Ligand code: NIG
């Protein structure tokens with residue numbers, strides 16, 4: 324990103340040397356270790372991108388110098404699964420669940436009623452608040468789904484709101500069948516007029532393939548219609564029980580399939596063979612008191628694993644990837660390094676993004692500074708707000 328004028332190198336962007344980094348997590352895929360850790364490190368940001376990474380002692384000069392005092396620096400979290408566009412809350416449903424009720428997908432309809440009644444401004448300010456929460460906890464890229472509108476108008480405006488905050492928007496008209504229509508009528512609406520209205524604001528199409536929501540044929544129809552309209556597919560599957568969703572995702576060669584809580588051996592084999600990423604959402608099992616997905620089994624089988632928040636008002640109202648990392652390490656057999664990698668580099672891959680999740684020259688300078696010496700502290704100090712600073716596209720927030 325520099326040009327030469329009269330023999331002098333002129334940088335297009337102001338450069339900043341971030342130095343005295345105790346541990347720098349680069350996620351460099353060429354490194355010997357999973358996280359590509361550099362100790363006693365420095366990093367140069369130029370414009371919006373990383374320009375140089377290495378040992379602090381070897382660092383080049385820059386326009387500005389920031390000393391982080393031996394703290395750890397990591398790529399910003401890439402949260403590849405959230406449902407932030409909604410109104411109201413379901414705190415009473417949560418309380419009832421903690422008193423013994425079980426989670427059911429039907430609760431989604433409560434949020435649909437509140438979302439339809441909200442103004443665009445209310446939805447926008449609510450998303451802004453949740454995105455700010457995420458940023459404060461280290462998330463620099465977030466995927467946001469629709470799915471609480473479930474009408475042509477409300478799905479389209481949900482996505483228009485989401486688009487103000489991220490390029491990673493997902494049309495989830497196929498969340499549940501709303502009241503007053505048959506499943507057949509609703510799938511026809513989702514794959515027809517609703518898709519037409521939503522597609523201009525969406526990059527992805529998703530469906531909730533689960534008993535009580537959509538079966539495999541319906542989910543396939545939604546993903547195929549979306550693909551014909553230029554949207555790439557992702558899927559909610561095997562959250563509440565075993566089912567065909569994970570195998571459908573593998574068969575269609577989707578980049579990611581999310582939840583993956585109840586898996587049979589054939590599902591694990593299909594994921595390994597297709598390379599489809601299993602995105603695990605441990606905040607859901609925490610908040611619904613369900614058994615956690617077995618990350619260790621997936622990793623040992625050679626399946627690629629990402630972690631995401633699934634932030635939504637029903638099954639999991641957390642915006643915190645540090646919490647998800649702590650749960651994945653404590654409850655799902657992941658090492659701290661695997662969990663951090665899954666919430667950064669693998670989150671980026673689950674969104675098919677090359678530019679984020681990795682801190683090497685040429686990639687976007689989206690990063691966090693921890694009030695801790697290493698990434699391990701994210702799991703070792705659960706519940707403690709360790710994210711001290713966040714940089715987005717080369718600038719501190
Ligand atoms: O990812 N699984 C479907 N959708 C959400 C839950 C939505 C809700 O309960 O409101 C999820 O868990």
Ligand code: FE
Nearest residue numbers: 404406559633
């Ligand atoms: Fe979800």
